[in-house]
Amino acid sequence: AVHTWPSPKLDALEAQRWDQDDTINGFSSFVQPCTFFIHGNDDESETGRANGPDWIRTAFHDIMATHNSEDGTGGLDASIRFAEEQSRPENAGTGFQNTLDVFIAFTTRHVSLADLIAIGLVTAVENCGGPQIDLRGGRIDAAEPNAPGVPEPQGDLNAHIASFKKQGFTQTEMIGLVACGHSFGGVEHKPFPEIVPELNDPNSTLSVQHFDTTFDFFDNKVATEYIAGTSQNPLLVGANDTTNSDKRIFASDGNKTMASFADSSELFASTCASLFARMLDTVPKDVKLSDVIDPLPVKPSEVQIVLGTNGKLQLSGVVRLFNVTVDDPDRTVHLLIDSHSGETTTTTLTLDRFSSAMGGRVQSPFYAFNQSQDVNHAGVIELDPAQGLEKMRFNINGKVEDQGGVGFKVEDGVVFSETSCITTVGAAATEDDDDDPVPVAGKFDIAVRTGLTPTRVFLEQEIKDSINRTVVKETDVERPAQPVPAGDGAYEIWSIQVKDANTYTIGAEINGGKFSTVDTHSLKELTACTPTKRRVWHKRRTGA
Numbered sequence: 001a002v003h004t005w006p007s008p009k010l011d012a013l014e015a016q017r018w019d020q021d022d023t024i025n026g027f028s029s030f031v032q033p034c035t036f037f038i039h040g041n042d043d044e045s046e047t048g049r050a051n052g053p054d055w056i057r058t059a060f061h062d063i064m065a066t067h068n069s070e071d072g073t074g075g076l077d078a079s080i081r082f083a084e085e086q087s088r089p090e091n092a093g094t095g096f097q098n099t100l101d102v103f104i105a106f107t108t109r110h111v112s113l114a115d116l117i118a119i120g121l122v123t124a125v126e127n128c129g130g131p132q133i134d135l136r137g138g139r140i141d142a143a144e145p146n147a148p149g150v151p152e153p154q155g156d157l158n159a160h161i162a163s164f165k166k167q168g169f170t171q172t173e174m175i176g177l178v179a180c181g182h183s184f185g186g187v188e189h190k191p192f193p194e195i196v197p198e199l200n201d202p203n204s205t206l207s208v209q210h211f212d213t214t215f216d217f218f219d220n221k222v223a224t225e226y227i228a229g230t231s232q233n234p235l236l237v238g239a240n241d242t243t244n245s246d247k248r249i250f251a252s253d254g255n256k257t258m259a260s261f262a263d264s265s266e267l268f269a270s271t272c273a274s275l276f277a278r279m280l281d282t283v284p285k286d287v288k289l290s291d292v293i294d295p296l297p298v299k300p301s302e303v304q305i306v307l308g309t310n311g312k313l314q315l316s317g318v319v320r321l322f323n324v325t326v327d328d329p330d331r332t333v334h335l336l337i338d339s340h341s342g343e344t345t346t347t348t349l350t351l352d353r354f355s356s357a358m359g360g361r362v363q364s365p366f367y368a369f370n371q372s373q374d375v376n377h378a379g380v381i382e383l384d385p386a387q388g389l390e391k392m393r394f395n396i397n398g399k400v401e402d403q404g405g406v407g408f409k410v411e412d413g414v415v416f417s418e419t420s421c422i423t424t425v426g427a428a429a430t431e432d433d434d435d436d437p438v439p440v441a442g443k444f445d446i447a448v449r450t451g452l453t454p455t456r457v458f459l460e461q462e463i464k465d466s467i468n469r470t471v472v473k474e475t476d477v478e479r480p481a482q483p484v485p486a487g488d489g490a491y492e493i494w495s496i497q498v499k500d501a502n503t504y505t506i507g508a509e510i511n512g513g514k515f516s517t518v519d520t521h522s523l524k525e526l527t528a529c530t531p532t533k534r535r536v537w538h539k540r541r542t543g544a
């Protein structure tokens with residue numbers, strides 16, 4: 001389903017899923033090319049493994065390990081991040097930590113590690129030749145390790161049937177899931193020396209024996225090579241039959257399922273798409289997942305409104321047009337800004353950059369609200385603060401896009417004011433006189449629309465809690481006794497002392513709803529409140 005913008009959590013998940021390699025995200029660069037393997041360093045002498053297979057196996061082990069469909073416990077909840085879980089024999093190998101090291105950097109208050117593990121599987125499969133997979137969001141990171149239970153290669157067929165049944169999958173679905181997963185990767189010598197010997201193969205210096213001949217790519221070769229009898233899958237033709245779990249599983253219905261996969265690459269792809277989606281939706285029973293996250297055809301993002309030192313509102317942002325020709329010279333894109341009094345300002349937007357998904361099968365241009373091509377030095381649209389902005393609409397090739405009449409609502413009630421400044425500087429980082437002194441204290445000015453009575457205004461800081469979950473720490477901004485007018489009286493300034501160089505967004509509770517700005521602010525980006533003060537301080541110090 002396509003949600004209505006803005007919805008910060010869904011907006012963030014949608015971007016993480018559909019803008020995988022825009023210049024800001026870069027998530028899919030870890031599976032591009034599909035042979036890419038990071039392993040915590042850049043050692044190209046390590047061949048045979050790839051990030052994509054690690055990502056897929058991580059999802060499987062996090063979910064299937066631990067879910068119990070009878071009591072609704074366990075599932076995709078990032079419990080694999082706990083050392084206790086990773087140290088279990090059923091989780092042998094370095095693939096889980098490698099994967100999590102990449103993913104943790106992408107977690108935010110809106111995108112949990114568990115959601116990223118799901119998005120990681122989707123990205124690895126879709127970007128490396130696989131089918132489109134329905135993705136839902138809203139997974140919650142577990143507070144503690146889950147119970148063990150990942151199927152191991154030495155398990156017998158009945159044990160494997162029982163364990164997939166416990167997770168909610170039939171025997172036929174088990175065959176499908178194992179074949180879909182084992183379209184990627186292989187078994188590595190180091191964690192499984194009894195299954196795979198040292199290979200002395202320059203193309204697999206890590207001694208990984210692959211499940212099929214296209215180990216970094218999704219296709220039905222895992223089935224065609226099995227049916228043809230040419231498979232080198234180490235869980236199928238391994239010297240020790242005890243650990244040939246794929247052999248027992250694939251043959252368990254008289255090869256019916258595997259033969260159907262070998263016959264039809266389309267059937268294999270569509271079966272894998274639905275089984276992977278169901279596997280990712282296996283979550284603890286108290287977690288409520290969103291609808292399938294479909295792309296918004298027209299989607300604003302990075303929408304920032306601040307009150308400038310000149311007293312004008314400064315608007316910046318971009319709008320993404322999903323999956324259309326990136327550089328269509330005939331396309332016209334206009335931003336319509338509707339003010340509180342119903343007046344409309346029109347601005348022509350320019351092509352800024354593009355994002356892609358599904359390994360480039362989807363490409364989406366972004367148009368900036370300004371004339372700049374450089375997202376880091378974006379210009380702004382200046383607006384009269386008395387008029388303000390209520391909502392945006394877009395006119396694309398003469399057609400107005402307004403989410404079925406509701407428009408794209410924006411919040412200009414509580415915004416950062418660029419009168420914020422540094423009050424105290426500390427010693428320079430080094431003795432070098434050229435170094436700028438470090439700001440140690442300053443004030444953030446927050447402009448609150450006159451007449452609006454927010455229940456609370458606060459600074460928000462994203463921090464990691466003791467078990468690596470992203471949480472938002474809130475610091476209340478006191479309502480001023482004597483409001484200082486700004487923006488020609490359209491706003492009043494609330495100020496707060498800040499004594500660190502952390503990055504903050506502004507939050508507010510207005511009419512029962514909670515709102516956060518997208519723009520982040522830190523003392524580091526501000527200038528001195530009284531410019532001469534710093535120079536005086538500097539002279540005194542160098543003169544001493």
Ligand code: HEM
Pocket residue numbers: 049050053054056057060092093094095151152153154160177178180181182184185186187188189191192245
């Ligand atoms: C009875 C069920 C299964 C058993 C016993 C099993 C066993 C194994 C073993 C022993 C490895 C080698 C790991 C390594 O060397 O690091 C492996 C790799 C892998 N498994 Fe499975 N597996 C099963 C089911 C699945 C399922 C259902 C999926 C996904 C849906 C999956 C995805 C993968 C992937 C992608 C790899 C390659 C990892 C890499 O190359 O980094 N497996 N499996």
